[in-house]
Every structure is written in structure tokens, then in C-alpha cells.
Amino acid sequence: MCVGEGILPAGPLSRAVAGTVKFTTTLRPPEKPFLSVSWRFNGVNIISSTSVNITDPGYAGRISLDRATGSLELRNMALEDSGEYTMTITPDGGLPKQGRTNLTVYGGVVKLRGKANESSTNLTCEASGSISSREWIKDGQPLNPSGGVSFSLDNKTASIQPVHISDRGTYQCKVSNPVSTMTATHNLTVIGPYNVLINGPSAAPQGHSITLQCTTDSVPPAHFSWMFNDNETHVNNSLYIIERLGAENTGNYTCTAKNTVTMMESSTVLDLRGKKPKNELIQ
Template identity: 30%
Template sequence: MDLFASRSLLLLLSLLGRCSAADILPEGPVSAILGKNVTLKTLLTNPTYDYIIWNFSDGTDQTAVVTLRPGSVKVSETYEGRVSADPKNGFLTLTGLRSTDSGDYSMSIISPDITKTAEIRLQVLEPVSDVTIKSDLPEAIEFNSTVVLTCSAKGSFLKFSWLNGTAPIVADGKRLTLKDAELSSTLTITGVLRSDLVGPIYCKAANQLEMETSAAFNLTVYYGPDDVAITPANPPAVIKAGSNFSLSCSARSDPPATFSWYHNQTAMEVEGPVLTLEKIQKLGFGEKAGEYTCRAKNAKTERVVPSAAAKFSVMDPIKGVKMTAPTAVLIAGNSSANLSCQAAAGNVEATTWLKDGRQLTASERVVFAADMSSVKINPLQKEDNGEYVCELSNPVNKAQDSYKMVVNYGPEQAVVTGEGAIEFDDRVTLTCSAASVPPANFTWKFNGTLTNVKTATYSIEKAVYKNSGTYMCQAHNAITGKMTTSTHNLSVKEEGALDGLSDGAIAGIVIGVLIALALAIGLIIYCRQKVP
């Protein structure tokens, strides 16, 4: 068919119009990638036809592509080497697609009975590539910066989407806005937050056939300082001088914050996150209660945020407690005692006096000084013997000293214990006791004559009759000069005398029994005489 005939046929088909031909071509459009192949399929199956003609229109000119007749396929010169058609079903295949292949493809099937023409659109898409994200800022400041991210890509009919990690970024029309163009998309974040770009951020560009994702994008958002706090937040009201105490300051900040310290809102010559007690004392602070704060500064955001205050004072611990006590000999009833307590260093806020582990209380004899620094006991009694402790305290420590008080007394009334009667040849042990400090010295007299026994115990291994008599114990205190005595009578009996009854006692019992028996017999006889 020559060129004139072809054009005439095309004109004829145009004049005939495009009949309703939903049964010969599917609905379009058909999309394909530049440089790839595409097949425009029909809805025909072994059709009967004289001609099947494919034409192309770019909206301006119409060009013949291929003409099929039973047994022959005629490709237009323009498409030679790139187009093939299947006579069985009219499928049209284009290879090595070009951007100029985009347009409307019409197919006409001509038979003796009817002519049908239909059209389908082909979109040749440029491959999606070069998806990249760029920021208008190299770094951002939280709350202050407005960040504009631009995603650009190559390709056709592109649609863009944004992801923060795996979560889609959705515009809210206020802080986050999105604006799409043909080959780019712009994400604008007003008053950027640290969480907006933790991502990383991704941009996806896609068309009907392809999708490409950008490389991960990260943008540093400087923030803080936040949550500026001192540890410990609530230190003791009073800190022990010289102890290993310190305050630490922390804050959430990027870049990390720098710290400075203040005492009652006055800057201290201390930098860094730690303020030691040693430095506080070196600078002359702490003697009075004061407030300590730290201030955190971010060099990028230029924000300075103070912490809450920690309030305390510094106190010296009590050292070198010394109790002053009597050194002379103390005698109950005659002596008195003054005890005083002092510390070589430290602030004493309370004084407690103890005796034998229990608190010493005031009485007529026990009188404390108004400041409790001393106590006077007058007169001393034996009950005052014991260990005395003075305990000095303040809020940071306690310290004490002790004194062992010895009050000499006695001896009190001596007492002798032992047997009052023993049998001949038995052992005798008499014991003398008398309360006394220091312990009493003992001497013994027998029937008024001083013996050689000078211990608390008087012993006789085997008693004889001449050991019967009166024994006197004398208890003497060498310090008080007092002496008390106690007597004890001892009787030495013959052997067996202390084992049972005496002969006289036995005779008395026998006589009593005989009398009782005689009375009983007489009573019986009397009763019988009365009875008829």
C-alpha cells in the first residue's frame, strides 16, 4: 500500500468515526519504562478480518505503525526494527521505548461486515532515580529554627512521601507543611523539635511502576539544657566539715551543657558538674546556711537554665572530749565530786550525762550547770560508785569521755554465818561479811582473845570441846577508818548428841505412854461396872 493509499485509508477511518469498541481494546492508559519493552494487548481471539491497522497520535500528527493482513505484517518505516504485531490477536509490541512513544494508539479492525476502531493511551515513564534530600540549614536549634527539607528526584509522573524512621510524616498544616512539585517535594518544619528529625528521615519518589528511596538523612537539632538538677536534691541541713560530700549537677542537652555554681545567687569560682565540700570550705562558705545552685549552659542554643537550690551549712565535728573529775580519795558522806566536760574542737549543741549506761538525773544531791557542761554530787554516797560518761553532740557527730568513780564507804554491819552447834571432831567454818569499799580487812577474837586469823573465814578442821565459846569478827576499812563487829556462839557436843533424842527425853516418853495406858484400863473397868 503506497503512502497516498495509507493516508486515504486513515482519512476514511477517521470519517467512519470510532465505533463503540469496548470489546477490542482494554481500558488504558498503559504505562511503561523508558528503554524497556511494552505490549499493547487487545481483546481479540482469532478474529476474522481483512485488516488490522495500528496508528499513533502525539496529539498533533497521526502516524501509521503497522498494518496486518491475513498472512502478512507490514511495519511502517518509522517503526521498523522496534515494532512487531501478532496476527492471531493483534497484540502490538514496541521495544526500546522512547519518550516520543508516549501518546494515543488506535487500532482498527476491518472486515466485510463491520469496521471497529478503539484507542488506548501509552505513557512512557522516565525511570525513578537520584532521590536525594537536602536541608536549607546545616544544623538547627530546637524551638527557634524553621527547617526546610527538599526531596528531589528524576522520573515521570512522580509522587513523593516522607518517613521519620518507619513512621509516615503527615502534614498538620501548622508546624509541618508539605508542598509537592513535578520533580520535588518540600517539607517545612516550623519551630523544629528534637523529635522531628531523630529518624533518620527518608523520602520516597514513585510512579505507577517504580519507587526509589533516598539515603537516610540526619540533621542535628541542638536542644536544652532541660531538667537541670542537683544530686542530692535534699542534702542534710548540716554537713560534717571535712567529709567526702559533694553536689553533682546534670542536664539533658545537646551539645552537653557546661556548668557553673552559685552561692546565694553569687557566682563561685567553680566550674564543672561537681562541687566538692572541700572547695566550698576553701572558698570560705558553709559556716552559715546558704543556698547552692548550678546553672547549665548550652553553647549552641545559648540557653542558661538554673537548678533548684540545695540548702545546708557546714559544721566542724566535735573532737578531743575530755572529762575533768576528782583525783582525791572520795569517802561516802564526807566527800563531794565535781565533773566537767569539754571538747577541744567543734560546736557543742547538746551535753548528756550517763551513769552506768543510764541517763543521770538531777536530785537534791546531783546538780547540773545551766549549760550541762558540769555536774556536782554532794555529798557522795555509796550508790554513786560507777562509770560516768559525758556525751557531747551536734548535728554531724557525737563524742564522749568516761570516768570511773570510786566512793569509799563502810564497812557496814558485819555478819557472821556458820554452825551454832557441832559434834566433837566435826569441821567448823564461820564466815564474816561486811559491805565495804575498799573491801574490809578482817580479824577474829575467841572469847575476847585476838586470834591469828585475818581472813573472812574462820575454820576449825576437827572441833574439840574447848572450841566452844564466843567468836567475834571485826571488819575494818583502811580508808574510812571505820570498823564493825559481829559475834557468834559455838557449842561442841559429844559424838551422836546431835543425831537423835537424849536419855531423859526417851524416859519421859516411856512414862507418858504408861500413864496413858493405865488411864485407858481404868476407864474400861469403870464403864463395865455401870452397865447392868
């Protein structure tokens, strides 16, 4: 088997997902047609042509063979089409010749998502396909590590800690490869707290277990604190649980939500009362 030098482009060839590539040979159409032409992808036959063409079912409708020159066109490419392509051609009355080249298919999807807690925010840039570089942008300007902004080693995650009111804005992650550039956007808002509510009964029979839940609209999530009849309770989460309701537990429950970035606070009050047992009501 002779390896034909310069029969195919040296490669690697770079193309985008869903695009078309033509592996063009340097061969001229001979006086007598080639006895056979075959193409293989990563060692697996995709088309063989003698008196008839035999095409692998996975390539039906996606490839076209120029029998005169041995050139092959591949359409509607996917990331999985990246790899080595080998052509073997046998002239009438000559030795077989072989050429090979490589193809890299670029493309994919990019997503930018954010996750916030009371004091920090992480923005994660997720991209599929072959990625050469990631670039971070805020409000149209490059986002660089400084102050509370830092990046992971692979530049996939941007962390902001602590979050300040000035950190709100439009963040973008731009990913690139040799044939395309994709951008994803995330709007970071720093607001609230607004709409503070206490979910729970305003009256319940004594002896029952009661759960009060405080909710609010806040970015980042608010910090909660509770007071009972204007006294500190040292409960600092969204739930206030009364294991057994008694007369000493009835009164005004105040939930205060605080945004540790905006430093805004908002409160609401629930007046919890006890109910008399049913037998007392009948009397």
C-alpha cells in the first residue's frame, strides 16, 4: 500500500456544527475510471465505490462522492464527526494510493447561570463542544479580577464576594473556538427585601405544634430574625417553631428580613392567639 503524499489537505480542517466540508483531492480524472474508491472515518468504512456505491446507513443523505477525483463532501456535521478521514483509491493498472486528513467540528451551546446566597454570588458559564477561550463582560466592559471578583482556574466560574449594590448589572460570558463565538447573558439584581409575609395560623388550640414561616422577595436572599412581644428570640432563620402552644406563647411575632447587601430591612407582625377547646365552646 502506497501513501499518496498531498492527495488530501494536511489538516486539521475546522468547521462548525451543521455545516459542510469537502475533502478535495489533488487527483485529476484518469482516462480510465478508478477501480475503487473508499473512505473511512476513524478506521470505520463510511463509503465504498466500485461498480456500485455502498454507504454506511449513518451517512445516508449526508455524503456525496465524486467518483472521478475521489473527493468527498460531508454535510450537516455534528461534533461526533471530528476525527481522522482516510481515503484509499485504486487506479486501473496502478498501485493503490492512500491519503488522510483530520477534521475538527466546533460548536455547541453556552449557558450562564447565577447562584446567590446572603453574601456572595457565583456565575457559572457552561458550554458544550470545543471551547478555545472564555471572556467575561459586565455592562459591556471586560470583567477583570479585582476587589471582590475572582475567577476559577478554568475561567468557568466568576465569584463575587462580598456582593455590593454596585455589582448589579448585565453579565456576559463569551466563549470562542476557531470557527464561532457564542455569548450567554445573566442579569444580576440586588434588591429588597420586599413583600415580607408570615405564613402560619393566627389562632390555634393550646397544646398544638405551630410552625411560622417568614418569606420575602430579596436578592441576594435575606437574613431573618424574630421577635416575640418586642423581645429578642435569637431565632435567625425563616422558620419559627413552637413545639407546644401555651398561653405564654400567644402574642405578637415579628419577622424582620434584612438584605445584607442593600442593608435594607422590612418587617411584618403576626398576632397569634389561642383557641378554646371544643368542649368549652359547647358549654
